[in-house]
Amino acid sequence: MRSVLIGLIWLLVSIGAVQAQTLQSILQTHAEEVAKPSRTSVDVLLDSLTQSDLPQVPKFLESWAERNVWREKSSGGFFIATAADDMLTLQDVDTGVETTALPNDYIQIRPNGGVRRMIGLALVQFQLSEPDPVRRRAALDSIARRGDAEQLAPLITSLEGEDDPALLKRKQELVIFLTARFGDTAQARISALKALSGYTSVEARAVLNQTLATTSGVAPQAPAGNIARIIDPTDDPQSRYAQLVAADLAPAIVTPAEIRAALEANVVEGRAGGIPIAQLGRDSLRIQAYTALSDAGLVPPLVTPQAIDAALAKHVFYEVYNETDSSITGAARATLDSIETRVGWAQTLDLGLDGLSLASIYFLAAIGLAITFGQMGVINMAHGEFIMMGAYTGYVVQLVIPDYTVSLIVALPLAFIVTFGAGVALERLVIRYLYHRPLETLLATFGISIALQQLAKNIFGTQARPLTSPDWLGGALVISDVIQISYIRIAIFVLALIFLLLLLYILNRTRLGLEVRAVTQNRGMAASMGINPDRINMLTFGLGSGIAGVAGVGIGLYAQVTSEMGAGYIVQSFMTVVVGGVGSVFGTLAGAGLIGFLQKGIEWLNPSNTLAAQTYMILFIILFIQFRPKGIVAPKGRAAAD
Template identity: 50%
Template sequence: MNINAWFSPTRRDFARSGSFSFLLLIFFLLALLVPVSTAFAEETPTFESAIAQLSEKSYKVKGSAIDTIAGSGHEKASFILQSMFDGSLFYHKKSKQLLLVEKEGSKYLTFDALTGDKGKTVKKRAVKKVSINNTLRSQLRSLIASLNLQNPDAEIRLASVREMLGSVSPETATLLNSYIETEENADVRDMLNIAINLSELDSDNKQTRLDAIDYLSGSLETDVYNKIKTVSESDSEESVRTEALKALEIIEDRRKLSSMAETLFFGISLGSVLVLAAIGLAITFGVMGVINMAHGELIMLGAYTTYLVQTVMPDYPGVALILSIPAAFLVSGTMGIAIERGIIRHLYGRPLETLLATFGVSLILQQLVRTVISPQNVPVSNPEWMSGSIEINSVLSLTMNRLYIIAFCLVVFAVLFMILKKTSLGLQVRAVAQNRSMARAMGVRSERVDALTFGLGSGIAGIAGVALSQLTNVGPNLGQAYIVDSFMVVVFGGVGNLWGTLVGGLSLGVANKILEPWSGAVLAKILVLVFIILFIQKRPRGLFPQKGRAAGD
């Protein structure tokens, strides 16, 4: 076969014509595919394009954008949707940039909603809130719940379900039901079941409502209580209303038990504060018989020492708090020794003059703090590990700062108890407390023991101030709030007895908290004071009176 024959003019023209047609076909197909691919790209919006659509006026467009954001998997998706739901998402009218704002006088300080970067300060009319209607609000609630339920943190998943308890629609219940089988955390799984059963209380089926009431009868959630109460009053079936009333009784009994536990906890925490405030006074008053009216100001000095240490170390509040304990002990202890050496030692045997002198010292210390530091309250921050709470159930939570105060009180008590029982100083203190003249005859330097005892009691007062700085305002009048309570604890527990101070302080703290709900804080203190007055008429030496020769003094 002659190959050149293929390229004869006739065949060559045909080949050219066929190639040209083939090329035209390819270009034609490409021309068709380009708009299709462009349209496909437009029909598949990205996270960025959906963000831009949130500034549109059309709620339909916003709804589509919300779905896109939720399904994007972007790390900021949940935050953007939550901000939109909370009404805190804005956009700049000109640039359409999504913003978070912070009031600054008559203007807004702006922050980029995606990056958090600080922006310009603009006039209020330069930005506008991303508005939503009820339909979008419902859509956002479901999508936020779905996103949060996929969060790896069980606490976030639990909080998400709990937030939905008040408004669980059938659609939301279906969504929650799909997560139960895969949920590994027992608490989250229980909360999912509670939410689903809350939804079933609105069912048309009587048995479904009864089963839901039976499941929810042990729950302490506020939304559960309110919903069952509504059912007990308005359900069309009498049997359902009866079961709802029974469930309410069970819930109310459990809530009362939790309330009692909370009252006991707050009473013990208040008692721990009273013990810390009074335990130093128990030493000085019990050993030396000195009515030190400046004891409250020694507590105040400890609190201000905490403030000053935190001022030096503002970035490390936890370390500053720990360092404040020995610092406060030294400051208040040194001041106590100075008071004993300079004033009290010249007034032994004259209780009225001692009381007036120490009262004058308290006024001097208050004015000193007002002049040197500030007449106003000063801020003392809590370290991160003392913040938050331990949730026992939905109506009972134990705050971390109070738990630490209780533990701190017990540690201080144990250390002081060991000092008085196991050290040479403790032996001398007990000897002087029981019989001063006999202790002197045995070679005990009572003047030195008095100074060290007063310093020890004052140092403990300073440590109490460190604890109080984490619970209350630190100001010049801090000590005045605790001086009377401290004397009440010492007298009630037994003068000079540490166990009496511990039991007396905790007892008075619990008694105060039990009385407060129905009598008020002021009347509760009055009632406790009246009780102590009547009590010491029968037992003048308190709960744990001193034994031996000191008991007859």
């Protein structure tokens, strides 16, 4: 009976102890450490807090790290508090009950940066298992920014209860990253390093580069250890000798200013080093005087080029890995080489997609010109303004129809109608009187382009106008960490492909297309067969202008809509048509591809200067035309003879 009574008493005491276990009681046990935390001893308090399993601990840690914890002077109790209007709003750390008080009765706890970092590490253990996925994501972002060995264990523990597939994948990724850097055994780290070969992200490469971090050194002999490489000092003798001087392995080089100061300090009876002061204006005599002083032991000796070479030859310059285990650095190097090879191929493919995207834009801009210039031989310098008119048509439609998807569907045919009408008007009023007079046509259309630009400025102003794409065109198609392309560029590519097929159908399968080709090849013979050349010229010019207007809508989704936007495409459009082959749709396609890929390739070689890239591209095009004046797809038959 006595033993049963003792057991009941012990159980009641234990229950009372559990009930008495509060956050405030833990803080009071470590009161001095909470009030004046230090990085070397705060881990004892953090261990007590994390092992308590109290639900209020995470909030307290966050407040402590943000310096929102205050201590009452009289009682020594700790509160979560915010200051406003010369008052403190206090919150009990256990119950959350709020009160207000004057700040004079409390002391704000201000942990330093090192302590706050350790608090953050402890807080991660709670955040990784938070019910809110946003907070779990924030914890993972924190680990990604500042990875630490102590985060690995709680991260692995949190994998089991993670129900979000995206967060689970991210946690598994971070486990590999942290294991590669902080794994308990060499084998665990090597396995994680090999697993990184499946990644091409910047984070993965950063982990490998941290593992392969080196420290430069110099010694009379090659040291033992995990040597990364032996450096040839003759590649940069000046900096290598400076490294010797910094390591106290060689005397410093005496500068001309130091030589002059030494001579001034050792003037005796009007001479320095036995040479009269009046003669020390020559470098050779100053060196001679300084050498004399050096031989007398009055100044440090000069370091000659021969002495530098001898000192470099006597020492070994090296880089040693900070990681001492060669098997780990070997695995990291092999993985990094594999990743860099894959990244290189991915960058090449990404550059190819950029070139394809730019070629699509140039093809859209030039396809209308391929008809007016290629089929009709009319040099239309106002072609860019038809692109501008199409873009502004799309902008006006969006003002009337706020739904961007519907407005885009309406804008495409409406832009064709507007610019088709403008093209027909231009052909009837101006172009028809200037056929076979290229210089007058060029000057007239150039003047019209300036007039259209000014008209657009008067109507819409000089500020860029937004042509907003629908939400489903927002973002980018991400193929990998390196390869991605925006949906707008994909849409422009699809639009260019549609116009290519449509134009081929019109020219090859419709009566209008057959009549256009007939008039292009032999105007007189076509007229004798009952075809009206004037009507065909009008419709052809209108068709080319209408296509330019639709291209303006597509380009406006990608570029800024301004009155000068067409001028930025007129030169590339003419180059596309001429390089591809005048009068050929496939030639225009080939020309757009050549110019687009060429420009992106030159920009990749010289990324800091896009203007220089365009200049080099134009020079290349000029040389190309010298060797192939009729373009990539040369015309055949009667058209070639003309």
